Amino acid sequence: LLLSILGAPALGDPGPLEDVVIDRYYIPKICLREAQMGDFIRYHYNGTFKDGKKFDSSYDRGATVAGVVGVGRLITGMDRGLQGMCVNERRHLIVPPHLGYGSIGVAGLIPPDATLYFDVVMLDIWNKNDKLQITTLSKPGRCNRTVENSDFVRYHYNGTLLDGTPFDSSYSKGSTYDTYVGTGWLIKGMDQGLLGMCAGEKRSIIIPPFLAYGEKGYGTVIPPQASLVFSVLLVDFHNPKDGVFLEHLEVPASCKRRAVTGDFVRYHYNGTLMDGTLFDSSYSRNQTYNTYIGKGYIIPGMDQGLQGVCMGEQRRVVIPPHLAYGENGAGDKIPGSAVLIFDVHVIDFHNPADPVEIETVFRPEGCNVTTRNRDFVRYHYNCSLLDGTKLFSSHDYEKPQEVTLGANKVIEGLNSGLLDMCAGERRVLIVPPHLGHGESGARGVPGSAVLRFEVELISMEEGVPEGYLFIWHGEPPASLYEEMDLNKDGGIPADEFSTFIKTQVAEGKGRLMPSSDPEKVIADMFRNQDRNQDGKITPDELKLKSDEDQEKIHEEL
Numbered sequence: 001l002l003l004s005i006l007g008a009p010a011l012g013d014p015g016p017l018e019d020v021v022i023d024r025y026y027i028p029k030i031c032l033r034e035a036q037m038g039d040f041i042r043y044h045y046n047g048t049f050k051d052g053k054k055f056d057s058s059y060d061r062g063a064t065v066a067g068v069v070g071v072g073r074l075i076t077g078m079d080r081g082l083q084g085m086c087v088n089e090r091r092h093l094i095v096p097p098h099l100g101y102g103s104i105g106v107a108g109l110i111p112p113d114a115t116l117y118f119d120v121v122m123l124d125i126w127n128k129n130d131k132l133q134i135t136t137l138s139k140p141g142r143c144n145r146t147v148e149n150s151d152f153v154r155y156h157y158n159g160t161l162l163d164g165t166p167f168d169s170s171y172s173k174g175s176t177y178d179t180y181v182g183t184g185w186l187i188k189g190m191d192q193g194l195l196g197m198c199a200g201e202k203r204s205i206i207i208p209p210f211l212a213y214g215e216k217g218y219g220t221v222i223p224p225q226a227s228l229v230f231s232v233l234l235v236d237f238h239n240p241k242d243g244v245f246l247e248h249l250e251v252p253a254s255c256k257r258r259a260v261t262g263d264f265v266r267y268h269y270n271g272t273l274m275d276g277t278l279f280d281s282s283y284s285r286n287q288t289y290n291t292y293i294g295k296g297y298i299i300p301g302m303d304q305g306l307q308g309v310c311m312g313e314q315r316r317v318v319i320p321p322h323l324a325y326g327e328n329g330a331g332d333k334i335p336g337s338a339v340l341i342f343d344v345h346v347i348d349f350h351n352p353a354d355p356v357e358i359e360t361v362f363r364p365e366g367c368n369v370t371t372r373n374r375d376f377v378r379y380h381y382n383c384s385l386l387d388g389t390k391l392f393s394s395h396d397y398e399k400p401q402e403v404t405l406g407a408n409k410v411i412e413g414l415n416s417g418l419l420d421m422c423a424g425e426r427r428v429l430i431v432p433p434h435l436g437h438g439e440s441g442a443r444g445v446p447g448s449a450v451l452r453f454e455v456e457l458i459s460m461e462e463g464v465p466e467g468y469l470f471i472w473h474g475e476p477p478a479s480l481y482e483e484m485d486l487n488k489d490g491g492i493p494a495d496e497f498s499t500f501i502k503t504q505v506a507e508g509k510g511r512l513m514p515s516s517d518p519e520k521v522i523a524d525m526f527r528n529q530d531r532n533q534d535g536k537i538t539p540d541e542l543k544l545k546s547d548e549d550q551e552k553i554h555e556e557l
Contacts, residue, residue: 018096019080020077020094027089028086031086033087034083034125035082035085035125037083040068040125040126041069041124042065044058044120044123046058064124066223075101076100077096078095081093081095081120085122088122088163089122091119093118094116095116096115124162124226126225128210132193134193143198143201146196147237148181150182150240153194153234154235155235156232157169158170158171162227162228182195187207187211187228190230192211193207193232197237199274200275202231202234205229206227209228235273235274236338236339237339242320244318246315246316246318247316249343250313251314252310252311259306259307259309261307262351264349265306266349266449267345268289269342269343269345270283271340272340272343273338274338279340288347290448300323302317302342309349311386312346316343318339319339319340319342321337347386347449354432356431356435357429357430358417361426370422371421371460372420374405374407374464376404376463376515378459379418379455379456380400380455380456381414382454405463411431411436412436413432413435413451418457421460423458423459425456427454430450433447463513469524470510471510481542484542494523497525
């Protein structure tokens with residue numbers, strides 16, 4: 001090719017041109033490809049005579065020119081002048097008559113022996129032997145799976161022509177483009193270009209026209225025979241046949257039990273889309289999510305994903321949309337057809353039928369006497385959640401915890417766990433919430449929490465039956481009132497009553513209800529017998545509890 005610059009200094013008229021004069025007045029910095037003989041090209045041009053009079057223009061027709069270069073389908077001068085051009089390159093061409101329309105011209109349009117001037121911009125270059133051009137712009141470090149035919153994909157894209165002219169963008173619509181791959185719903189080039197992508201991957205895909213919209217183009221935005229450039233970000237994908245995918249991030253070494261249908265599970269979670277966008281988190285609410293599994297209270301994928309978890313396990317649950325929120329999504333944070341990823345930390349779980357779990361850590365030899373309901377016990381304890389969170393400890397106080405078993409003074413599960421213990425015995429108790437603090441929890445105790453107690457029985461005192469404050473080990477004295485009236489004055493004041501009861505206890509004839517404050521128990525007994533509250537007990541007022549109970553039976557009869 002003869003390359004020259006228009007307007008170069010010259011002496012006189014150089015005479016007729018022998019070849020095309022080419023002025024490359026704009027060359028793009030990046031030229032990935034030059035037009036070669038046999039390539040298909042698309043370009044715009046203005047055609048004028050030397051005096052500037054226009055004889056033709058693709059701009060005026062509102063359509064680019066498309067054709068094959070270098071094979072004689074164009075005038076020879078144009079065929080030569082277009083070769084070697086880059087996309088977006090601009091050239092001035094001067095075509096002499098013998099390389100244009102010669103001595104004949106074009107009737108009514110181009111006179112004979114006319115020199116033609118063309119201002120050309122190259123818009124597109126491709127060849128029938130071209131293949132899809134895929135460039136990976138970025139790729140996540142972790143990629144467990146790539147797109148295959150029949151997968152459903154959600155992706156963002158910017159679409160441009162080869163010269164950079166934008167024609168479409170999912171970003172401008174504010175939503176991903178969602179479709180199946182390899183089923184004919186996309187142009188062939190995009191069907192091929194999405195294969196093998198990872199979620200989160202970015203690609204540039206250059207599609208030749210015969211794998212895009214071909215000779216017809218598309219509407220007013222994609223001309224015929226246009227190469228297309230897509231910048232694609234794959235947001236997520238799945239297959240309609242997919243099930244729940246589980247990844248065990250951390251499983252405790254000791255896992256005595258795994259969750260099954262009907263269990264009530266307390267867990268923390270972060271919920272994200274496949275591109276990492278967080279849509280929900282229990283941590284942000286500082287409260288676990290609590291629910292039954294396998295009963296339809298949660299999305300099917302999570303119902304399945306929590307099956308078999310251990311207490312303390314950390315698990316990743318990947319849920320396809322048909323097992324999550326489907327095509328409609330949920331609210332403004334979960335798009336339609338979105339794959340959901342839950343990073344779950346199981347705090348605890350239980351079943352409503354669970355009893356207290358008792359593990360004996362140490363039991364003294366020669367243990368013949370064990371605790372029963374109504375016994376008064378002293379014990380130390382540490383109470384925590386199953387994730388190790390400490391709640392309460394008797395060691396934080398000066399003395400052990402004291403309680404009468406079976407008197408509804410402690411939660412049912414702890415009461416059960418303290419039965420049949422020997423003094424000095426140590427146990428670990430696992431108390432389900434229905435035997436603990438229930439759904440509502442308590443101060444410092446979350447609702448529906450399973451509790452872990454480490455207990456050590458320090459001492460025990462034999463109790464008395466419910467409703468009694470004192471019992472005799474044998475028969476009571478036949479003349480009870482006379483023996484109790486120490487000064488024989490016909491009335492029993494509080495001091496005489498207290499002295500008599502203490503003597504009975506000291507001589508082993510009876511026992512008080514165990515308590516940390518025996519004086520209070522005796523005072524309660526006196527108050528019960530001093531029915532008119534005049535400070536002394538009369539013969540008519542003194543009654544044994546067994547006699548009172550018998551009188552009530554007769555009254556009921």
